[in-house]
Amino acid sequence: MRLGVIADVHGNLPALEAVLSRLAGLAIDAVVNLGDCASGPLWPAETVRLLRASTMSHVRGNHDRALGALSPDGLGASDAFAWRDLDAEARNWLAALPFEIEIGKARCFHASPQDDETYLLDEIESGRLVAAHPEAVEALIGAAGSAVVLCGHSHQPRLLRLGNGTVVVNPGSVGNPAYQATHPSLHVSESGAPHARFAVVTMADAAAVEHHAIAYDWEHAARRAEANGRADWAHALRGGLVLAST
Incomplete structure (x- = not known):
């Protein structure tokens, strides 16, 4: 089985369109979206309709x-923008999506098996995301092994094979290559490039993983962010780096 894996679209419609077009030419059996579909100052409603x-x-x-x-009220700026752009049916659809699913031999969730805000393949070091230690990943996944575990959330493309043979994959972010967060402490995630990211996982006796980084019209997306008052997003979209504080 060849599974296309996307995550963290964040309302970036042209990036999603480019990724789906590329996947269509890769002999994929199925595609899984690991969540965070719409939040951001771009095209939330159009993105959800396409998904x-x-x-x-x-x-x-x-x-x-x-x-x-x-x-x-009380939402962050990106969530609030998306909330206002989406109708109630779309918001309810997003909120009702399952926390975890299985596809073939793959266990799929957004962040970690414990909750949707705990990084699985990443940890914070000196205010930046770095690759987590395998022992920490194993502790979060638990003893029940799966051939493949798929997660998103950190926007960092990662691949780790655990001692029990489980392959853990983060495809990176389709639509948001850099961000600053305050939970659980202040940190940044930077991919260092504006490309749209996704992965293809071939599940056989040994899982094979292909990480893809493709070009799309990120300048168009950056201009959209600027038009909606988000210079921080525009900077991230153009270069995969967080806008430095002044």
Whole structure:
């Protein structure tokens, strides 16, 4: 089975369109979306419509869960923008997505098996995301082994094979190559490039993993972010780096 794996689209419609077009030419059997579909100052409603029209499977990300709120009051700027752009049906669809699913031999969730905000393949070191130690990953996954574990959330493309043979994959972010976060402490995630990321996992006796980074019109996306008052997003979209504080 060849499984296309996407995550963290964050409302970036042209990036999603480019990724789906590329996947269509790669002899994929199925596609899974690991969540955080719409949050961001780009095209939330159009992105959700495209995702819902597809045949892919989905799990719920932390920002998808947040968009189930009754009002945008108290949400962060990116979530609030998406909440206002989406209708109630779309918000409810996002919030009702499953926390975890299995596809073939793959266990799929947004962040970790414990919750949707705990990094699995990453940890914070000196205010930046770095690769987590295998022992920490094993502790989060637990004793029940799966051939393949798929996660997103950190926006960092990663691959780790554990001692029991389990292959853990983060495909990186389709639509948001850099961000700054305050939970669980202040840190940044930077991919260092504006490309749209996804992965292809071939599940056989030994899992094979292909990480893809493809070009799309990120300048168009950056201009959209600027038009919606988000210079920080525009900077991230153009270079995969966080805008330095002044």
